[in-house]
Amino acid sequence: MSATHNHGHAHHGHSHGVTNERRVAIAMWITGGFMVVEALGGYLSGSLALIADAGHMLTDTGALALAWLAVRFARRPADDARSYGYHRAEILAAFLNGAAMMALAWWVIFEAAMRFMEPAPVLATPMLVVAAGGLLVNIASFWMLHGAGDSLNMRGAAVHVLGDLFGSVAAIAAAIVILLTGWMPIDPILSVFVALLILRSAWNVTRDSAHILMEGTPAGLDPDAISSDLVANVEGVVDVHHLHAWSLGSGRAVATLHARLAPLADAHAALAGIKARLGSHFDIGHATVQIEPGDCIDEARMDHKHDH
Structure with missing residues (x-):
């Protein structure tokens, strides 16, 4: 990965x-x-x-x-x-x-x-x-x-x-x-x-x-809704998971997330699109985004455990 x-x-x-x-x-x-x-x-x-x-x-x-x-x-x-x-x-x-x-x-x-x-x-x-x-x-x-x-x-x-x-x-x-x-x-x-x-x-x-x-999710932000929105509106993104949002202070929302891309998708363009969407539609000014071209490693490990 x-x-x-x-x-x-x-x-x-x-x-x-x-x-x-x-x-x-x-x-x-x-x-x-x-x-x-x-x-x-x-x-x-x-x-x-x-x-x-x-x-x-x-x-x-x-x-x-x-x-x-x-x-x-x-x-x-x-x-x-x-x-x-x-x-x-x-x-x-x-x-x-x-x-x-x-x-x-x-x-x-x-x-x-x-x-x-x-x-x-x-x-x-x-x-x-x-x-x-x-x-x-x-x-x-x-x-x-x-x-x-x-x-x-x-x-x-x-x-x-x-x-x-x-x-x-x-x-x-x-x-x-x-x-x-x-x-x-x-x-x-x-x-x-x-x-x-x-x-x-x-x-x-x-x-x-x-x-x-307590690093609670900022009011008005729904992680599931954000994930669905990114998949629907950012080209090349097929799945968003491990999304966490919290606040550094008043009006300073931050987030971390993993984004899985479609085969041959442009990672840099997807990254820019994700960050732009987070800023313009959810007022998240600080984001850490991990791009995954394939299956999430955590999911792969879980599948491996189930196979055994």
Whole structure:
């Protein structure tokens, strides 16, 4: 059996990575700076909603720092130790961010349950002022991240900031209700509502990043459908097998496959056709293709075993 191997790469612009890095850094400093103000405001006012939001901001600052480092790492070129480069750094950061947010959401729910059993007084006026400032800060941070792409890493960071934004809205609503009615349970009730919203978003980011880390097949790619498509559309290809597809990072699908050719088929033309088809119809930017002019050696061995 003769084999031909070929690799293809898809690269993103250097300037795009630098822009994302700058946007994440600005969002990190904005969030981290106001986190101190909100924590102090929550402590002085006695508001669980503010304390929860300050906790979100603390994890946000860490999450944005991770995202910032991940963007820097992802721009580093491949080396002998990491031949695929550092794209997985972004996915690892997204996974850690999602897991941290899920843990924080459960902590808020637990604290809210404690507040129901032992109600605590809340100073609504300072709570309202701080929450309003937090809302403006979160809007600014979310706007910065919104223009920084749609990778899982950016999604993970944006989930944190979006959770904070919801937290600020909930804290404002709770402060207004307490000011108008004096009804204290609204504080833990809205805290739980926000925690559940965050839990759902954080779970999605954690699940998607874990799927990539486990080298699962990218969403929307069916190996059997790809094999059938290549046989039907690439001249000289009669069978495609051992096809595996996974992701290096968000939007960076890769694949390996064996392709058996018809007798006298042009191997170089078939190889070029396979790679072009994978790129144009399945958005697979990196492929390792093994061309087999005859039966697959694995199948030949199996047939030999059956004969005996």
